[in-house]
Amino acid sequence: MGLKLNFNLDPRTKIxxxxxxxxxxxxxxxxxxxxxxxxIPCICLxxxxxxxxxxxxVACYILAKLIQIYILPNATGFMAIVLITFSYTVSRMLxxxxxxxxxxxxxxxxxxxxxxxxxxxxxxxxIPVSVVFRYIPSLIEEIRSLTNAMKMRxxxxxxxxxxxxxxxxxxxxxxxxxxxxxxxxxxxxxxLTRGLSNPEPRTHLIEVELTKMDYTFLAITCIGFGIxxxxxxxxxxxx
Amino acid sequence: xxxxxxVSFAYENNDSGRNLTDINLSVDKGEVILLxxxxxxxxxxxxxxxxxxxxxxxxxxxEGNVYLKNESISxxxxxxxxxxxxxxxxxxKTQFFNVDxxxxxxxxxxxxxxxxxxxxxxxxxxxxxxxxxxxLDKNIFKLSGGEKQKIACASVSAVFPDILVLDEPSSNLxxxxxxxxxxxxxxxxxxxxxxxxxxxxxxxxxDVVDRVIFLENGKIAKEWSIEEFKNIDHRSFGLRQIxxxxxxxKRNEYYSQNREFLQLRNFKFRYGDTQVLDIDDVKIPKNExxxxxxxxxxxxxxxxxxxxxxxxxxxxxxxxxxAVLNRKDRLKKTYMVMQxxxxxxxxxxVLDEVLLxxxxxxxxxxxxxxxNLNLIHLKDAHPMALSGGEKQRxxxxxxxxxxxxxxxxxxxTSGLDLKNMMRVSENLKYLQNLGITSFxxxxxxxLICESCSHIIHLDDGKIIDxxxxxxxxxxxxxxxx
Amino acid sequence: xxxxxxxxxxxxxxxxxxxxxxxxxxxxxxxxxxxVMLALPILAALICGIPYMLFLTRVSKFGMVTLLGVIxxxxxxxxxxxxxxxVTFTVCALIAxxxxxxxxxxxIKNSIISHGVFILGIMGNMLPFFILRDAYMSAxxxxxxxxxxxxxxxxxxxxxxxxxxxxxxxxGLISAYIGKIVLKKHFERAGIx
Numbered sequence: 072m073g074l075k076l077n078f079n080l081d082p083r084t085k086i087x088x089x090x091x092x093x094x095x096x097x098x099x100x101x102x103x104x105x106x107x108x109x110x111i112p113c114i115c116l117x118x119x120x121x122x123x124x125x126x127x128x129v130a131c132y133i134l135a136k137l138i139q140i141y142i143l144p145n146a147t148g149f150m151a152i153v154l155i156t157f158s159y160t161v162s163r164m165l166x167x168x169x170x171x172x173x174x175x176x177x178x179x180x181x182x183x184x185x186x187x188x189x190x191x192x193x194x195x196x197x198i199p200v201s202v203v204f205r206y207i208p209s210l211i212e213e214i215r216s217l218t219n220a221m222k223m224r225x226x227x228x229x230x231x232x233x234x235x236x237x238x239x240x241x242x243x244x245x246x247x248x249x250x251x252x253x254x255x256x257x258x259x260x261x262x263l264t265r266g267l268s269n270p271e272p273r274t275h276l277i278e279v280e281l282t283k284m285d286y287t288f289l290a291i292t293c294i295g296f297g298i299x300x301x302x303x304x305x306x307x308x309x310x
Numbered sequence: 311x312x313x314x315x316x317v318s319f320a321y322e323n324n325d326s327g328r329n330l331t332d333i334n335l336s337v338d339k340g341e342v343i344l345l346x347x348x349x350x351x352x353x354x355x356x357x358x359x360x361x362x363x364x365x366x367x368x369x370x371x372x373e374g375n376v377y378l379k380n381e382s383i384s385x386x387x388x389x390x391x392x393x394x395x396x397x398x399x400x401x402x403k404t405q406f407f408n409v410d411x412x413x414x415x416x417x418x419x420x421x422x423x424x425x426x427x428x429x430x431x432x433x434x435x436x437x438x439x440x441x442x443x444x445x446l447d448k449n450i451f452k453l454s455g456g457e458k459q460k461i462a463c464a465s466v467s468a469v470f471p472d473i474l475v476l477d478e479p480s481s482n483l484x485x486x487x488x489x490x491x492x493x494x495x496x497x498x499x500x501x502x503x504x505x506x507x508x509x510x511x512x513x514x515x516x517d518v519v520d521r522v523i524f525l526e527n528g529k530i531a532k533e534w535s536i537e538e539f540k541n542i543d544h545r546s547f548g549l550r551q552i553x554x555x556x557x558x559x560k561r562n563e564y565y566s567q568n569r570e571f572l573q574l575r576n577f578k579f580r581y582g583d584t585q586v587l588d589i590d591d592v593k594i595p596k597n598e599x600x601x602x603x604x605x606x607x608x609x610x611x612x613x614x615x616x617x618x619x620x621x622x623x624x625x626x627x628x629x630x631x632x633a634v635l636n637r638k639d640r641l642k643k644t645y646m647v648m649q650x651x652x653x654x655x656x657x658x659x660v661l662d663e664v665l666l667x668x669x670x671x672x673x674x675x676x677x678x679x680x681x682n683l684n685l686i687h688l689k690d691a692h693p694m695a696l697s698g699g700e701k702q703r704x705x706x707x708x709x710x711x712x713x714x715x716x717x718x719x720x721x722x723t724s725g726l727d728l729k730n731m732m733r734v735s736e737n738l739k740y741l742q743n744l745g746i747t748s749f750x751x752x753x754x755x756x757l758i759c760e761s762c763s764h765i766i767h768l769d770d771g772k773i774i775d776x777x778x779x780x781x782x783x784x785x786x787x788x789x790x791x
Numbered sequence: 792x793x794x795x796x797x798x799x800x801x802x803x804x805x806x807x808x809x810x811x812x813x814x815x816x817x818x819x820x821x822x823x824x825x826x827v828m829l830a831l832p833i834l835a836a837l838i839c840g841i842p843y844m845l846f847l848t849r850v851s852k853f854g855m856v857t858l859l860g861v862i863x864x865x866x867x868x869x870x871x872x873x874x875x876x877x878v879t880f881t882v883c884a885l886i887a888x889x890x891x892x893x894x895x896x897x898x899i900k901n902s903i904i905s906h907g908v909f910i911l912g913i914m915g916n917m918l919p920f921f922i923l924r925d926a927y928m929s930a931x932x933x934x935x936x937x938x939x940x941x942x943x944x945x946x947x948x949x950x951x952x953x954x955x956x957x958x959x960x961x962x963g964l965i966s967a968y969i970g971k972i973v974l975k976k977h978f979e980r981a982g983i984x
Contacts, residue, residue, distance in 0.1 A: 087868075093873035164871070171871025181413035194797055195854075199862045202805025203812070205409055208451050210809055213653070219620050220654035223645050224667060224712065242656035244841050245977045248810065249694050251981045252650060252845070253805040257404035259799040264361045264397040266421035267407070268798045269389035273471070276416045276429050367799070469899050694981035 078118040084185040084285040085174040091296050092170050096163045107295035111288070112169040119177050121135075128169050135161035180204045185275040198267075206254065209286055214251060311504050312360065312473060317374035319364065329355050329527045333374070337506065339472070342499055342518055345508040347525035348548050349697075349727045353508035355528070357477045359383075360506060362391040378473075393422060396466030400725060402458035409600060411448045411461050418469040432468045436552050439497060440464040456487025458594050458724035475500055476507040480514065481725035482605050485788050488514040510727045513755075516540060524549075548728050554755050554789055556605040559779040561599075561763045565742055570596040570631070572716075574745065576593075577616050577626035579771075587612045587624070588771045594747075594764065596630070599738050601758045602751045603787060604768035605623040610751045613768060616720045617749065618644045630715070635716045644716040645709040649724065651701045655693035655697040660685060660704050661694055679707050682740065697728045706737055712743065716745040717741060718749045735760040759780040796854055804855055807846045808862040814838050814962065832848060832917060832959040835909040839967025841973050843906050846983045848974070851896050858907070858913055860884020874918055879915030883908055899971065906970070907963035911956060 088111060095108055109132060116125035135158040146154050180201055187197045221242065317333040331351045333354045337343055345353040366388040376383040378394060378558050397419075399405045408414040413434060419429045436444055442464055445457055453461065459479060466474065481486050494515040499518060522539040524532035524547060534542065544551055551557060571593040579587040587609045589742065594600060604610050616624040619640035628635040635643060648654055656766050657663045663677040680686045683703045688696060693704050704721060709717055719738075723731045731754070738748055738761045749766075752758065758765070758779070765784065767775035777783065796804075818834045850856060859883065864877035887909035894901025978984035 089871070090874055093868075094835070096873055101897075113589050123819060127867035156384055160689055168871035170913075171869055174869055179413070179830065180409045185586040188813065193860060195801055195923070196502050196861065196865070198798065198801040199808060199858065200865060201407070201811050202802050203866055205407060206806055206809045207813070208409070209403060209815055212451070214813075216650070216653045217650065219615070219618075219646075220648065221656075222620060222641060223618060223654070224708070225642070229729040245656065245694075245973070248845055248978070249981060249983055250844055251806050251810055251842075254404050255799075255849075257399070257401060258407065258806075259802045260363050260367050261397070261405040262802065263367055263388050263798055264363065264392055264395070264406070266392040266469075268387070269421050269423065271423040273420045274426060274429065276426060276433070277418060278411070278426070309971045614813075658980065692977065693982035694977070694983075 078115075078284070080115065080288060081279055081285045082174075082178050082183050083190065083279075084281065084288055085170075085178065087289060089167065089174055091292050092167045094296065096167060101169050105299065107291070108299065109166050111292060111295070112166055112173055115173045115177075115288075116169065119173070121159070121173070121176070121196065124169070128165065131161050132165060135159075135165075140239050161247050179277070181277050182279060183304075185277045186279040187272060189279060190277065197209070202258070209254065210247070210251075213247060214243070217246060311339045311341075312506075313377040314356075314359065315375045315377070317359060317372075317376060319359070319370055319372045321355075321368060321370040321738065324368070324370070328528055329370075330359075333528075333530060335523065336649065337504055338501050339504055340499070341504040342495065343507070344515060344519045344522045345506065345525060346510070346512065346522060346549055347531075347554075347727075348729060349510075351525040352528040354477050356525075357475045357506065357508050358396070360473070361395050361397040361457065361475045362386065362388040388420065392418065392471075393469065395473045395475060396469060396471040397457070398462050398466055398474070398476045398479045399517060400481045402455060402482060405462055406450050406458075409449060409451070411442075411450055411453075414450060415446075415463060415465045415468055417465060420746065422469065432470065436464045436468045436526055439467065440494065442609055455482040456484065456490060456571050457608055459483060459487065459491065460494070463491075466714055467498075471503070473506070475503045476509075477726055478509055479507070480509060480511050484719075485514075485755070486605060488753075489540055492518055501605050506532070510550055510725065512544075512550050513554045516552045540768050541638075547588050550728050550731070551756060554785070557755060557759045559759045559762070559784065562779055564595060564598060564763050564778065566595065566597040572596050573629035574617075575627045575629065577613070577624060579612050579616055579621055579624045582614075586771050587616060587696065588611075589626070589773055590777060592773055593765065594776070597742060597745055597747050597752065598764045599742055599748045599762045600764045600766060601757075601762040602749055602766045602768060603753075603784075608768040609771035610768055611720065612748070612771070614720060614751055615673065617718060618646045618648075635778050643714060644718065645712070645714040646718040646720060647705045647709070647722060648701060649720040651698070651705050652694065654708075656703060657691060659690050659697075660693055660707075661689040663704055664711045666706040669712075676707075676711060683737065684709050685692070699726065699733060702734070703737060706741070710741075710746075716749070717748050718751070720751050721753070722750060723752065723754045731757055732760065755784065795935055796852065796858070797974075798984070800852070800855055802845075803846070803849050803979075804858050804862060807842060808859055808866065810842045811839050812866050814842070819916070821891045822984060823974055827905040829955070832910075832913045832955060834911050834963045836907075836959045836962035837966045838909055840968070840970035841969075842965065843909065844902065844967055844970030844974050845978055845984060847891070847896075847902050847905075848978070850891070851894050856888040856909065857881070857884045860887070860909065863912070864915070867916065876915035880912030883912035885909070898978060899968065903964055903967040903971070906967035910966075913959070914956065917955075 081293070092108055092111070095105060113129050114127050116128065129307055138154055138158040139162065143151070183204070184197055184201050223249065226239065226242065314333050318328055319330040320328045333356065343442065345356060347353055356362070358368060360763060362383055364370065365372060365384060378391065378570070381393060385783040398617045406414050406702060407417055416429050416433055419432055426655070427610055438445065440460060442460060445453065450458060450461060459482070466601050480491055483491060487775065488511065507515070516536070522536060523530055524534070540552060574589055574592050574594065576591070577587055577589040578585070602610050602613065612621070615621050616626055617628070617640065619637040622637070624637070628640055630643070655663055657666055660678060660680065664669045664679055677686060678688055681707060685700065685703055685707060688700065693701060696704065697722045707719070722734050726734065732778070735757060741748055749763065751759070763779055765774055765775070765777055765779055767787070775781065775783070813834050818838060819831060846859065854962040860880040861877070862879035867876035867880070868874050887905035890901050890908060974984050
C-alpha cells in the first residue's frame with residue numbers, strides 16, 4: 072500500500088478525455104496516430120488497480136488491429152462478417168468503453184457530485200445523476216432477487232417460460248416498477264428531511280481540484296487529438 | 311419543545327375517515343417518547359407531522375397546529391425544520407442518498423451549507439460518539455442491517471439536531487443490533503436531545519423511554535409513564551412484550567409422532583475466499599416448525615438459498631423420505647417466502663397467483679386454499695394492493711398450490727405488530743397440519759415461543775447447535791447483550 | 792402547480808432513468824449478435840413503453856420528460872457510448888415534452904405519440920452500426936463483387952436509416968399502448984398510478 076502511486080484524476084478530466092475519445096470512433100485513423108488516444112485509458116486503468124483490465128484491453132486491441140491488417144483483406148463470407156464485427160467493435164468502440172469503465176469504477180459518487188456542482192451544473196441535473204448512481208446497485212440486486220423468486224416457481228430458462236416471453240417480461244417488469252415508484256417516494260421523503268431542498272448552494276467535504284496530473288493528461292489528450300484532427304482534415308481536403 | 315394542538319389529518323385519496331383525530335401532545339426537552347399501537351393506528355402519521363413531511367411531502371386535509379420551539383411548523387420550509395430535527399426511517403434500503411458511508415454521514419451538513427471545517431469537526435465527533443471508525447468509506451449497500459441503521463442514526467446526528475424522530479427504526483435489526491440501538495438512544499438522551507420513537511418491537515426500549523403514548527384508530531387512547539407501562543398487560547392492548555424475560559416456549563413437544571428426519575449433507579458455500587456455509591451432515595426433525603437463529607452474517611440467508619437450490623455452486627444434498635434430492639430437485643420441493651415478499655408476486659389477481667403455481671389449473675382447489683388462509687374475499691384484488699401480512703399469505707398460498715414440502719421464511723415478522731405476528735404463527739401451524747416442514751429465519755423471540763419446536767443455531771456458517779426448544783438456551787441467545 | 796421541478800420530481804427522474812437505461816443495456820447486449828443489432832432500437836422501443844407510461848403518471852409539469860432524456864444521454868455518455876446519445880436523447884425528449892404539453896399532460900393520444908418520439912433518442916446508440924457499415928460494405932465488395940454492393944449500398948445508407956426510424960417510432964407507439972394497458976391492469980389496481 073505504502074508504495075502505491077496516488078493516482079487519481081479529477082472527474083472533470085475524465086469526462087473531457089471521454090468526450091475527446093468519442094471523436095475517435097467516427098473515423099478510422101492510422102495506427103500510429105490513434106495509438107496515443109488508445110493508450111490513455113490503458114494507462115489510467117493500469118495505475119488505478121485495474122491492471123488486469125488494462126492488459127486484456129491492450130491485448131484485445133492489438134489482436135483486433137492484427138486481424139484488420141493481416142486477415143481481413145483475405146477473409147470472405149460469413150467469417151468476414153464475424154471478424155469485422157469483432158475487430159471494428161474492439162478497435163473503435165473499446166477505447167471509449169474502457170474509458171467509461173474507468174470513469175465509472177474509479178469515481179466516487181460524492182466526488183462526482185462535488186465536481187459537477189463546482190462547475191455550476193444545475194441541481195436539476197446533479198440530483199438525478201446522483202440518484203442514478205445510487206439506484207443502479209439496488210436495481211441489480213432487485214433483478215437478482217426477482218430471478219430467484221421466479222426460479223422457485225418454475226420460471227427460468229426453461230420451456231414453460233420461453234413459451235410465453237411476454238409473460239416473463241411482465242413478471243419482471245411489474246414488481247420492478249412498483250418497487251421503483253416506492254423507492255422514489257421513500258428516497259424523496261428521506262432526502263427532504265435531510266435538507267436537500269435547501270436553495271442555498273451545497274458545500275462539499277470532498278475537495279476537488281485539478282492537479283498537475285490532470286493537466287498532464289489533458290495536455291496529452293489535446294496533443295493526441297490535435298494530430299488526429301489534423302490527419303483527418305488533411306484526409307478530407309485531399310479527398 | 312414540541313407541541314401538537316388539536317391536530318387532525320386525512321391523507322388525500324383516503325375515503326375511510328381520518329387518519330388522525332384531535333391529537334394533543336406536548337413533549338419537553340430531553341424526553342424520550344414511545345408511540346405505540348397496532349399497524350395503521352397513526353404512529354407514522356404523527357412522525358410525519360413532526361418532521362415536516364406533512365404538509366411538505368404528503369398532501370391531505372389537515373387541521374390544528376404543530377409548534378417547534380413555539381414556532382408553527384407548517385410555516386417553515388422543510389429544510390429549516392431539518393436543522394432542528396433528524397429523522398430515521400424503517401427501510402434502510404431507501405433512506406440513503408449516497409453510495410459510500412462517509413458521504414452519507416455528511417450529506418445533511420452539506421445540504422445545509424455548513425462550512426467544510428465545521429463539517430469535518432462534526433464528522434469526527436459523530437464517528438467518535440457512535441464508534442464507527444471501521445465503517446468509514448465503505449459501500450453502504452454491503453453493510454449489515456444493524457450497521458446501516460447505525461450509519462442512518464449517525465448521519466442525522468451530524469446535523470446536531472435537538473429532536474430525533476424515529477419511525478420503526480428497528481424493524482430490520484437482529485436482537486444484538488437492537489440492543490446497540492438502545493445504546494444510541496441512551497447517548498442521545500445523555501446529550502439532552504428529545505427523542506420520539508414509533509415502534510412495534512419494544513423489548514430494547516424499557517430502560518430508555520420516559521413516556522408511552524398508545525394510539526388507537528388515530529386517537530391518543532392512553533398515556534403511561536414507563537413504570538406504569540411495564541406493569542400493564544401488553545397483550546390486551548395488542549402490543550409486543552417489553553420484557554422478554556417473561557417469555558416461555560409453548561411448543562416443547564415435537565408435533566410429529568413418528569419422528570422422521572430430514573438429512574442435510576455437504577451444504578457448503580464459498581463467497582470469494584470466505585466459507586460462508588459449512589455443514590457436513592445434520593439431521594433435522596421433519597414436519598416441525600424450525601427456527602434458524604444466529605447473528606447477522608452467520609450465514610442464515612446463504613443457508614436458506616442453498617436449501618432452496620438457488621446457489622449453483624452448493625453441491626449439498628437433502629435426504630427426505632429416503633430420496634436424495636439434489637439442487638434441481640430441491641427447487642421443485644422447496645419454497646422461500648422472502649423478506650421482501652413484493653418480489654415474488656407477479657400476476658394481476660390473488661387467484662391468478664395461486665393458479666400460476668399449479669401444474670394444472672384447478673379453480674376449486676385454489677379457492678379452497680384461499681379460503682383456508684382467509685384470503686377468499688380478496689381473490690380478485692391485485693396482490694400489490696394488499697397489506698404486508700396479506701401478501702405473505704398469498705405467497706404461502708402459491709407455495710401450497712405448487713405442492714411444496716419445505717417452506718423457508720425469511721424474517722416473516724419483521725415490522726409486524728402483535729396481531730399480525732400471531733397470524734403468522736397461525737399460518738405456520740396450518741402449514742404443519744398439511745405436513746409441511748417450515749424453516750424460519752428469525753430474530754423474533756416471541757414468534758419462536760409461539761410456534762417453533764426446534765432450533766438450528768448458526769454461527770460462522772456452521773451449525774453450532776441443533777436442539778429441541780429450550781428456554782434457557784434461547785434466553786441466553788436473545789437476552790445476552 | 793408550480794412550474795419548477797422539486798426534489799421529488801428530480802429523484803423520480805433519476806429512478807426512471809435507471810430503469811430505462813438498464814432495460815436498454817440488457818437488450819443492448821443482444822446487439823452484439825450482428826444482425827440483431829439492426830433491430831436494437833426496435834426492441835428497445837418495444838420494451839420501454841411500460842416504464843415510460845408509468846413515469847408519465849408522475850409528470851405534470853414541463854421539463855421532467857426533457858430531463859429524463861438528458862440524464863439518460865449523460866449516463867450513456869459516461870458508460871462509453873460517445874456524446875451522440877446526449878444530443879439525440881435531449882432533442883427527442885424535448886419534442887416529446889412539447890407534445891405532452893400540447894395535450895396538457897393528460898391526453899392519452901399525446902402520451903403515446905410522445906413515447907414514439909422520445910424513444911427515437913436511442914438512434915444515438917446506433918453509432919457502432921454506422922461504423923461497421925463501411926467495413927461490411929468493403930468486405931462484401933471483396934466477396935460478392937462491385938455490382939452487388941452498388942445495388943444494395945444506397946439502401947444501407949439513408950433509406951435504411953429512415954426505415955429504421957419509422958419502425959422504431961411505430962414500435963414506440965405500440966409499446967406505449969401496451970404500457971397503457973399494463974398501467975390499467977396492474978399499476979392502477981395496485982394503487983400506485
